[in-house]
Amino acid sequence: MSKSDTLIKINQLYKIFGDGQDNALELVKNGVGKEELLDKLNCVLGLNNINLNIKKAKIQVVMGLSGSGKSTLIRHLNRLIEPTSGEILVNDTDILKLNAKELVQFRQNNMSMVFQKFALFPHKTIIQNVGYGLAVQNIPKDEWIEKATKWINRVGLEGYETYYPGQLSGGMQQRVGLARALATDAEILLMDEAFSALDPLIRSEMQNILLDLQSELHKTIIFITHDLDEALKIGDRIAILRDGSMVQDSDPQEIIMNPADDYVSDFIKDINRARVIQAKSIMTHTKTKSSGPVVQENMVLEDILQIMSDDPSKPVTIENSKGNITGKIEMANLIEGMKRPKSQGTNITG
Amino acid sequence: MDWFFKFPDMSRSDLREFKKSVDFAFTDFSRTYGEGIENFFEPLLMFLVSFEKFFINTPWPLIVLGIILLAWIGSRSILIVIGTFLSFMLIGYFGMWEDTMSTLAIILVATFLCISIGIPLGVAMARSNKVQATIVPILDVMQTIPSFVYLIPVVMLLGIGKVPGLIAVCIYAIPPIVRLTNLGIRLVDKDALEAADSFGANYWQKLFGVQIPLALPTIFAGVNQTIMMALAMVVIASMIGVKGLGLPVLQAVSNQYLALGLMNGLAIVVLAIIFDRVTQKFGLRMQKYRNDGKD
Ligand SMILES: Nc1ncnc2c1ncn2[C@@H]1O[C@H](COP(=O)(O)OP(=O)(O)OP(=O)(O)O)[C@@H](O)[C@H]1O
Numbered sequence: 001m002s003k004s005d006t007l008i009k010i011n012q013l014y015k016i017f018g019d020g021q022d023n024a025l026e027l028v029k030n031g032v033g034k035e036e037l038l039d040k041l042n043c044v045l046g047l048n049n050i051n052l053n054i055k056k057a058k059i060q061v062v063m064g065l066s067g068s069g070k071s072t073l074i075r076h077l078n079r080l081i082e083p084t085s086g087e088i089l090v091n092d093t094d095i096l097k098l099n100a101k102e103l104v105q106f107r108q109n110n111m112s113m114v115f116q117k118f119a120l121f122p123h124k125t126i127i128q129n130v131g132y133g134l135a136v137q138n139i140p141k142d143e144w145i146e147k148a149t150k151w152i153n154r155v156g157l158e159g160y161e162t163y164y165p166g167q168l169s170g171g172m173q174q175r176v177g178l179a180r181a182l183a184t185d186a187e188i189l190l191m192d193e194a195f196s197a198l199d200p201l202i203r204s205e206m207q208n209i210l211l212d213l214q215s216e217l218h219k220t221i222i223f224i225t226h227d228l229d230e231a232l233k234i235g236d237r238i239a240i241l242r243d244g245s246m247v248q249d250s251d252p253q254e255i256i257m258n259p260a261d262d263y264v265s266d267f268i269k270d271i272n273r274a275r276v277i278q279a280k281s282i283m284t285h286t287k288t289k290s291s292g293p294v295v296q297e298n299m300v301l302e303d304i305l306q307i308m309s310d311d312p313s314k315p316v317t318i319e320n321s322k323g324n325i326t327g328k329i330e331m332a333n334l335i336e337g338m339k340r341p342k343s344q345g346t347n348i349t350g
Numbered sequence: 351m352d353w354f355f356k357f358p359d360m361s362r363s364d365l366r367e368f369k370k371s372v373d374f375a376f377t378d379f380s381r382t383y384g385e386g387i388e389n390f391f392e393p394l395l396m397f398l399v400s401f402e403k404f405f406i407n408t409p410w411p412l413i414v415l416g417i418i419l420l421a422w423i424g425s426r427s428i429l430i431v432i433g434t435f436l437s438f439m440l441i442g443y444f445g446m447w448e449d450t451m452s453t454l455a456i457i458l459v460a461t462f463l464c465i466s467i468g469i470p471l472g473v474a475m476a477r478s479n480k481v482q483a484t485i486v487p488i489l490d491v492m493q494t495i496p497s498f499v500y501l502i503p504v505v506m507l508l509g510i511g512k513v514p515g516l517i518a519v520c521i522y523a524i525p526p527i528v529r530l531t532n533l534g535i536r537l538v539d540k541d542a543l544e545a546a547d548s549f550g551a552n553y554w555q556k557l558f559g560v561q562i563p564l565a566l567p568t569i570f571a572g573v574n575q576t577i578m579m580a581l582a583m584v585v586i587a588s589m590i591g592v593k594g595l596g597l598p599v600l601q602a603v604s605n606q607y608l609a610l611g612l613m614n615g616l617a618i619v620v621l622a623i624i625f626d627r628v629t630q631k632f633g634l635r636m637q638k639y640r641n642d643g644k645d
């Protein structure tokens with residue numbers, strides 16, 4: 001990937017909650033961990049040397065257990081939380097250097113956020129909620145009403161304009177949250193466990209709405225979740241946090257095939273590997289055609305198994321989206337691929 | 351062991367000197383600045399007087415009509431409107447009309463003053479912990495100090511009359527509105543504020559667009575309390591020259607007129623109940639979105 005693809009660059013970001021931060025920062029840089037810091041200085045280590053490049057028009061997922069610092073990280077991007085030390089470049093501007101006025105401008109124009117608990121304004125109607133980001137920019141009322149109406153329709157809530165959030169179901173409320181975030185036309189979308197509070201069916205529906213919108217809008221999305229299935233479904237890249245440190249940042253396939261440590265292995269141990277691993281992750285690279293049928297690089301193992309079951313002895317040929325042959329898969333590869341890897345200590349941290 | 355059984359207090363002559371010097375200092379102060387302060391409050395007096403005149407000079411049917419209209423707009427309850435109507439008819443029938451109008455005037459002016467000072471004060475307290483830490487003890491003193499005690503400096507400064515009465519009422523009635531405004535704003539959902547922040551709302555946009563609207567039910571409870579306390583203060587304020595329902599009560603107490611005291615006392619109670627019910631209903635209607643928003 002060329003450098004110009006990167007929209008957000010996070011460099012050596014540290015966040016320590018509590019007093020005596022200078023002292024604490026020194027300790028953390030010298031390798032003192034979260035627990036020890038809490039014992040010694042009564043400070044909570046929020047983020048520990050985070051380095052992350054987020055690519056334009058992609059969905060960057062951030063995963064981790066509760067308390068691992070996901071919300072803390074995403075709130076640094078629009079400076080709802082101030083860091084202890086570090087750099088965050090958006091389009092080569094260090095947003096940590098913006099003054100109060102520039103920060104307001106930046107929040108109005110460049111980033112918008114969707115919240116886990118929706119965080120709608122209960123005293124405003126749906127249309128006022130959706131238009132909020134525009135109204136605070138002092139855009140004339142008829143203009144923001146028009147835009148808000150468009151986005152309400154786009155998320156499938158036409159007819160609910162004059163309702164209050166309290167009258168809508170959770171799924172509908174989060175559509176309002178999504179419409180509110182999209183209405184400002186900000187390039188970057190921050191989503192902090194946006195779908196976690198919804199039940200599975202509605203959640204899946206919301207994921208589809210998001211993917212559908214993304215195929216059209218090409219936003220840069222930072223999406224936080226602790227659900228691996230969700231991460232695999234929508235993430236172009238997945239970063240994994242543990243106790244404020246980043247343990248892995250890579251392609252979703254890479255996470256499954258090569259978990260960086262036991263923590264990551266633990267995350268992926270319960271997924272249905274056949275349903276998420278793609279051909280390209282397990283194929284043997286070759287440019288020659290094999291005896292079996294031809295399948296696409298991104299087909300999942302489950303589907304390949306279905307195709308191969310007709311004649312298991314013939315390896316399938318794999319081709320990429322351009323139609324060039326890139327490899328082959330034999331039955332033995334399939335079985336090997338579906339097996340859970342023994343946790344490897346290999347260091348492939350991004 | 352003498353000190354163990356008798357408190358080692360100041361000698362009597364010292365104490366007398368101490369009290370004297372405080373009294374003289376304050377007398378000096380009121381001599382020098384009393385007139386200036388009086389002039390400062392002159393507009394307030396004009397305001398109060400014209401308000402009172404308006405109430406007394408407007409023909410009673412118009413006043414009754416206006417009041418039941420307001421009761422309807424505030425409460426949307428036919429029961430409350432009927433109750434209000436009957437109460438005012440009875441008050442008039444028992445010859446307390448004029449006193450009631452005076453009381454109404456001072457209550458309304460006092461409430462208006464308390465709101466216009468109290469809400470900004472509450473907002474400032476919610477914004478800064480330092481301001482809160484400074485103002486809370488002052489409010490505590492205002493609420494616990496016996497009202498007769500602060501009547502003394504007020505009267506020394508401004509003499510006897512409507513304005514000192516009004517000030518005494520305000521000192522007594524303002525704490526709830528300040529406290530509840532502060533509390534209401536501090537209790538506003540953190541998530542909603544964070545959302546406002548994330549869209550780049552500035553301080554004033556957050557204050558008027560999110561914090562005050564969401565705190566309004568609590569603020570309104572403060573307004574309600576302030577009105578109630580102002581009414582309770584009416585009798586005491588009549589000791590320093592405020593006309594109205596309090597004065598007959600005061601006379602009744604000193605002369606042991608049971609019927610007079612009871613009638614005027616009940617009139618105050620009736621006013622209190624009407625104010626309370628109407629403002630409470632109004633407060634409830636303001637937060638209809640909290641239940642399900644359907645009208
Ligand atoms: N304002 C704060 N003061 C002190 N500690 C904090 C503060 N905010 C967060 N923390 C701590 O920082 C750590 C990371 O919290 P964070 O909310 O980012 O976790 P998370 O990954 O989002 O968890 P969850 O999945 O529960 O939302 C936690 O240990 C938390 O206790």
Ligand SMILES: [Mg+2]
Nearest residue numbers: 070071072193
């Ligand atoms: Mg969180």
